[in-house]
Amino acid sequence: MAARSLQVLLLSVFAFGAVALLSRLPGWALMDYRAFDYLSTIRGPGVPSDDIVIVAIDEPSLADINMQWPWPRSLHARLVTQLRDAGAKVIGLDIIFSEPSSSVNDQALADVMGPDVVLAADETIVTAEQADQYIRVMPLEIFTSRGAAAGIASISLDRDGAFRRVPAIVDGFAATIAVAGGNAVEVPDEGRLVQVFGGARTYRTVSYYQALDPVNFLPPGFFKGKTVIVGLSLQNAPSIASGGADAFATSHTVHDGRLTAGAEIQATILDNLRFGRSVTELRGSLTQATVLLSALCAYLLVRRRTGWKTIIGVAAAVLLLAGGSYLALHWAGLFVSPLAPSFAFAGVAAAQATLDYAQERKSRRQITRAFSQYLAPALVAQLAKDPSKLKLGGEKRFLSILFCDVRGFTTISEQLKDDPEQLTALINRLLTPLSQIVLSHGGTIDKYIGDCLMAFWNAPLDDPDHAVHAVSAALDMLASMQTLNDELQHEAEADGRRFFPLRIGIGVNTGECVVGNMGSEQRFDYSALGDAVNLAARLESASKAYGVSLLIGEKAADEIGGIFGVFELDRIAVKGKQEETRVFAATRNRDTSLTERHKDALSLHYEGRMPPVDLIGMLAQEVPELAVYYQRMMPEDDQPPVSD
16 A cells, blocks of 8 residues: 555656646646636626726718718717717727828817827837837827827737736726726736626627717717727627637637627726726746645545546546636636646546556456466456455465366376377366366366366355355266267277276365465465365265265265255265264255165164165165165175276
């Protein structure tokens, strides 16, 4: 666990460093701005006031006035007069009058100038190889000398061409309008973000031609006490794709793709200044602190494990970061971009999940490689899918152990000592079907010892019916010998070779064992050890003395009662143990009357008396698997010879 915690901690530090560096790239800033666009306009605040009116120089006005643009300044003078007479508080003309026109028109406009009129000025920087030239274009003195104020209407655009920042200019156009209207405004620091209140035409807008004749076109008192901003607002170029004169993308453009007229931009800046709605952007070391904190939170999430809960945790963290950014933006006027912290959090979780997945895949391959030789494919698949079912390093479990050995193998080896290839082929031919039977019954093949096969049940996967499966496999192994011998005899006769019939003996025992990976650091096997294993091997060897092919221990017999026919054969003391243990034979014949008659015969045998010959004969006929055993109950003179 300590090693994993250190690994995840190092991964978190790396993710923090990577995101901290990436967040300094220009492209990352554009993503942060887009996050601001969405967060600042989701259920964005409504227009703070309704005392601003936009007089739009739009297509209906161009058609109604029917003059070539730019219109004569005498027309603007008439507009100013109409607005003043209608009760307008401040009139802002977002039009730059920097060059003289006809003296009559200029004088007409100058005559209506006053402290309630604000004219637009421009400020630009021309970049050249030699130097950067700062240029400020102001209205003609003839207008400002009559009391009109001038304000810089220039705005700064971000790298993606969108307007998001309040101009940090003391004599800005909107700031000058606010002062003319009697508002004390504090120009924000450079870089403050603008809170927009909607898309194009959010503010109350009327056409220029309507404002020229408000008595006939507008309700009474429409302009009374209002701040009026006059400027271009053309509707035939409302989108980003088509562009437009004095029209700009804003944070709200992400929703409708429409541009906002410069006059409305100035109205938005004015409201941000008057009501303190501009937003402070968290920058520098404070931003990096949020990234570091997010990476450490991700460390806490994945330092123990990863899984489907990790996905939920990452989703919850991203939503929490976005929600926190939204609340900070709308309640505290602070923009903390959720992107970098979200990337750091998700990066740590995704990277650790990837490492865990790779480790799991490696573990599955190791399990598959280690167990595919002695487990059924279905069991290997279960272990690979859920390695937690495998407890490595040794554990105590109740197992059913099977030992299978070839009868008379020494004789066969002697006869084939000059043909080792045939001997090897014969053993492989025998062990292949026996192994397949073990695997088909869910057993684990422990090892092959020459002509002997050892297997066990209930490890590494749980098998509550392990004794039943072990005995069932043993009986199927015995039944398979007839088919195998028939095949071998047919092949030997066809090739003119000598036929060696194969017979096997099996011992099955159930008991507590230690099971796990055992061996050296360089080579180990999944194996079982314990007295129950030793007894299973002894039972296989002792089966020859009782003339049966399958001998099982007492615990195994108790487990399979009612499923197979179980016949107690004797009480024996195995090597290394003082107490006697009962041994049994098992058959697929579950006739309870036979087992009861067998108990009668065995009871007499234990008492040292001879069971009735007719009883033994009947049992030998009905239970052929025990025929030799029953014959050996007869006096020695009556016993037929029994081959090994």
